[in-house]
Amino acid sequence: MLSHIKIVLVETTHPGNIGAVARAMKNMQMSNLWLVAPKIFPSADATSRASGADDVLSKAIVCSNLQEAISDCQIVIGASARCRTISWPELSPRECAEQFVSHNPDQKIAILFGRENSGLKNHELDLCQYLLRIPCNSEYSSLNISAAVQVVCYELFVAAGLQEKIDIGDRGDVPLATAEQMESFYTHLLQTLYDINFMQGNSSTSIMRRLRRIYNRVQLDTKELDILRGILRMSQGNKRNN
Amino acid sequence: MLSHIKIVLVETTHPGNIGAVARAMKNMQMSNLWLVAPKIFPSADATSRASGADDVLSKAIVCSNLQEAISDCQIVIGASARCRTISWPELSPRECAEQFVSHNPDQKIAILFGRENSGLKNHELDLCQYLLRIPCNSEYSSLNISAAVQVVCYELFVAAGLQEKIDIGDRGDVPLATAEQMESFYTHLLQTLYDINFMQGNSSTSIMRRLRRIYNRVQLDTKELDILRGILRMSQGNKRNN
Numbered sequence: 001m002l003s004h005i006k007i008v009l010v011e012t013t014h015p016g017n018i019g020a021v022a023r024a025m026k027n028m029q030m031s032n033l034w035l036v037a038p039k040i041f042p043s044a045d046a047t048s049r050a051s052g053a054d055d056v057l058s059k060a061i062v063c064s065n066l067q068e069a070i071s072d073c074q075i076v077i078g079a080s081a082r083c084r085t086i087s088w089p090e091l092s093p094r095e096c097a098e099q100f101v102s103h104n105p106d107q108k109i110a111i112l113f114g115r116e117n118s119g120l121k122n123h124e125l126d127l128c129q130y131l132l133r134i135p136c137n138s139e140y141s142s143l144n145i146s147a148a149v150q151v152v153c154y155e156l157f158v159a160a161g162l163q164e165k166i167d168i169g170d171r172g173d174v175p176l177a178t179a180e181q182m183e184s185f186y187t188h189l190l191q192t193l194y195d196i197n198f199m200q201g202n203s204s205t206s207i208m209r210r211l212r213r214i215y216n217r218v219q220l221d222t223k224e225l226d227i228l229r230g231i232l233r234m235s236q237g238n239k240r241n242n
Numbered sequence: 243m244l245s246h247i248k249i250v251l252v253e254t255t256h257p258g259n260i261g262a263v264a265r266a267m268k269n270m271q272m273s274n275l276w277l278v279a280p281k282i283f284p285s286a287d288a289t290s291r292a293s294g295a296d297d298v299l300s301k302a303i304v305c306s307n308l309q310e311a312i313s314d315c316q317i318v319i320g321a322s323a324r325c326r327t328i329s330w331p332e333l334s335p336r337e338c339a340e341q342f343v344s345h346n347p348d349q350k351i352a353i354l355f356g357r358e359n360s361g362l363k364n365h366e367l368d369l370c371q372y373l374l375r376i377p378c379n380s381e382y383s384s385l386n387i388s389a390a391v392q393v394v395c396y397e398l399f400v401a402a403g404l405q406e407k408i409d410i411g412d413r414g415d416v417p418l419a420t421a422e423q424m425e426s427f428y429t430h431l432l433q434t435l436y437d438i439n440f441m442q443g444n445s446s447t448s449i450m451r452r453l454r455r456i457y458n459r460v461q462l463d464t465k466e467l468d469i470l471r472g473i474l475r476m477s478q479g480n481k482r483n484n
Contacts, residue, residue, distance in 0.1 A: 141269070
């Protein structure tokens with residue numbers, strides 16, 4: 001799904017960063033990596049930091065100039081940390097992802113990341129339709145290149161809807177307790193509170209209301225309910241044995 | 243604004259990763275870093291990878307066990323790449339950020355990141371109310387620890403609304419051309435097309451409609467319009483000189 005988007009690193013100095021970029025890309029199911037005139041590549045540092053994403057590294061295409069890397073792309077986006085004097089249309093990573101993930105599958109898109117110390121030069125930005133700017137601390141705005149690629153690829157992955165569904169409070173196969181089961185639990189709980197003489201002098205209504213608030217809030221599943229009722233039974237039993 | 247959220251690294255092996263985490267945090271205006279039993283710290287590797295975020299490193303609090311790091315926190319969230327057999331309430335980084343950034347400023351929140359190779363242990367997850375899972379490639383799901391921290395802190399930063407406003411097509415101080423200025427430009431353009439004999443045999447209506455579509459789409463500002471009208475004037479002049 002994300003194969004129409006290539007990540008292009010321009011004149012990267014540290015090979016370790018190239019490896020970290022490959023890992024960041026593979027984590028987000030991307031693999032189309034182009035390297036424009038990297039200082040050192042291939043390199044053991046790159047492979048070590050790729051940490052299992054060496055397939056992305058070995059498929060990476062090395063070329064000597066940027067034009068070659070973007071020649072087949074309809075959309076070219078340049079990542080930039082700095083404000084530029086000539087103002088460009090700017091996209092955040094989220095806007096970029098939402099706009100281009102499902103835009104037109106035939107359209108090839110390049111996202112350029114510049115040198116570690118100086119980013120992209122103005123003549124390289126001239127080739128871009130958009131600047132991509134990662135929201136960050138304006139006092140300390142230079143992300144490590146692999147961290148920047150990680151954020152951008154993460155947004156692309158999320159926008160592409162490739163993640164497995166995450167449910168808050170998903171308990172796998174165990175069903176949540178029904179209202180009837182909960183009522184039966186509260187009856188048991190109240191009886192137990194009497195059995196252990198907790199209720200002496202206390203108002204059962206206000207105590208029970210507080211206890212209901214607690215257990216309703218946690219949305220018990222049936223397995224958890226079984227455990228709690230087991231505890232209640234044991235409390236009753238112990239009391240009776242005393 | 244994000245000072246109520248601490249990042250806790252548990253038994254990190256590589257000091258370089260601790261430095262990269264400090265950088266990732268500072269990029270997103272966070273600085274509350276706790277290190278539980280780091281293998282090597284402080285370290286030149288950490289300082290080098292922190293790359294200017296050494297203030298975050300030097301303020302980092304080192305402690306010997308996890309309980310110490312989270313004792314003052316109301317909410318404890320554990321980052322995890324793996325599916326666990328016991329299912330936990332799970333949050334994505336975005337859900338986590340939306341839920342906790344502006345939740346209750348008095349509430350302290352810890353986000354735990356485990357060992358590079360094995361993550362958090364089950365007895366450590368027992369201390370968490372939520373699992374945090376970064377959406378990623380299910381076949382290759384282990385992000386570098388600093389990349390994971392970068393994504394989470396980025397989402398917190400965005401949810402906190404701390405970024406400067408990014409406008410698509412913002413041109414700084416130069417105002418966009420008004421409709422009247424655009425009409426005057428189109429009149430000039432049409433006249434020029436006649437002057438240079440482009441219109442011979444062509445239908446001016448359909449040509450002008452196509453040209454209007456192009457220039458309307460790019461939303462010219464007044465400076466750009468001046469440049470284009472200068473070009474038109476020169477085209478007319480050259481033709482007249484021929």
